[in-house]
Amino acid sequence: MYSGQSSTLSQGHRGITVQELWDFYDPESSWLEAQRWRCGICHKSCCCEKCVEPEPTQEAETRTQEEGEDEGGSDDNFAEEVVEQIGAVFAGIERKVAEEKRAWRMCFNRFKPETHGRCSHCGAEGGPGRWEERNLYEVVEHMVKPICAQLRVSYVELLRRGPEGEEMEGVKPDTFVSHWWGEEFPKFVRTLTCFAEARSRRLPWTVCTTPHRNPKTWAFWICAFANNQYAIEHALGDFSSDVTPRTAVMTSAFATALDAVSDVVAVLDDRAIIYTRIWCCFELFSVARLIPDR
Ligand SMILES: [Zn+2]
Ligand SMILES: [Zn+2]
Structure with a gap:
């Protein structure tokens, strides 16, 4: 059940900041960029x-x-x-x-x-x-999952664990990222960095309603980091009970995360494969349905 109104952010509603993305990326840059x-x-x-x-x-x-x-x-x-x-x-x-x-x-x-x-x-x-270069399928398999293997949690959940294992408040995502995993990860990270810079700097040609801030603090909801890759079925919605698929899909992590953000960015790959993926189409549909109400 969506708990966006409660004081602590549930695991699936935590974002990853641009700085955290680069902290994840930099130590493995040569593998990622080969x-x-x-x-x-x-x-x-x-x-x-x-x-x-x-x-x-x-x-x-x-x-x-x-x-x-x-x-x-x-x-x-x-x-x-x-x-x-x-x-x-x-x-x-x-x-x-x-x-x-x-x-x-x-x-x-x-x-x-x-x-x-x-x-x-x-x-x-x-x-x-x-x-x-390496894509997100490989990044999840060779980086995200091994890093989270011990606690079997999502990457954002791991980021919120203090040195003593205590839980700290997560970062609320500013932007939901709609993308497909076959996109090369180095391009993906740079695209999001450019987006955060454009949104943070109040450039005259951007439709920007947010005050100036450090672009490194811009937080994204990215399924690969927000969803627990060891319990991915929980992210896909509750199809077990007597509900219709339409209702079930609205309980998915994608739908509830979309509900909690104020904007969405779609990262288009050079062959537009993103819109051959059903979840990406669902995200586009949800944005068209949800955003006009805000
Ligand atoms: Zn070869
Ligand atoms: Zn082959």
């Missing part, structure tokens, strides 16, 4: 030697160790602050360079042959497909 052949038959990304580069784990480990050693030393607060600020500047530059590299990689990718040998999953030989 271009691999996505087979058009089984839709999995290829794991052959040509697609998967050896992981540079040793170098990364040494670097984190060195960083750890640096942290211990000085008592001088001023010096620490200066070092922190310089660090922030370098982190900013590092991000810019990484973005530039990714743009080049994507540009270079356009010239890669549009065929690939044998698919390492289904074995299709030179079948249809294309070079892509």
Whole structure:
């Protein structure tokens, strides 16, 4: 039952902020952004030697160790602050360079042959497909589920657990995200970041009714993070009792979350596959039905 009016947000009604999305993304950026052949038959990304580069784990480990050693030393607060600020500047530059590299990689990718040998999953030989980064199916399987495995909760629920395991209040989502999971995740995160920036900055050409705020605090309802991936049947609505499918579908996490937000963004993929997915069509239908009343 929808409990949006109660003082604590129920698990399914918690959002994930832009900052939290990037905190999730950054440590795994090289895995997420690696271009691999996505087979058009089984839709999995290829794991052959040509697609998967050896992981540079040793170098990364040494670097984190060195960083750890640096942290211990000085008592001088001023010096620490200066070092922190310089660090922030370098982190900013590092991000810019990484973005530039990714743009080049994507540009270079356009010239890669549009065929690939044998698919390492289904074995299709030179079948249809294309070079892509990781999508949300893979992100849920390889990142969200392992991170939440111990407590078997949703990712947003995990974010609200304090250091002692105590429960803290979640962030109310500002925007519901309608999307399909086959979209490349790096593009998805950047799209939402741009959306949050546009909505936060009161640019003259945006229809913006919210006061200025830090775009990193903009919170989204994203099914992959809001729904418990270990109990996904609960999110799909109560079809067990004597109710009609029409009533049952309105008890789904998608419908109740839509009811709790003031706006919705649809992330369109370049082939508009989103509207071949029934839940996305349902979301569009619900928005058309609900939003005019607000
Ligand atoms: Zn391959
Ligand atoms: Zn395949």
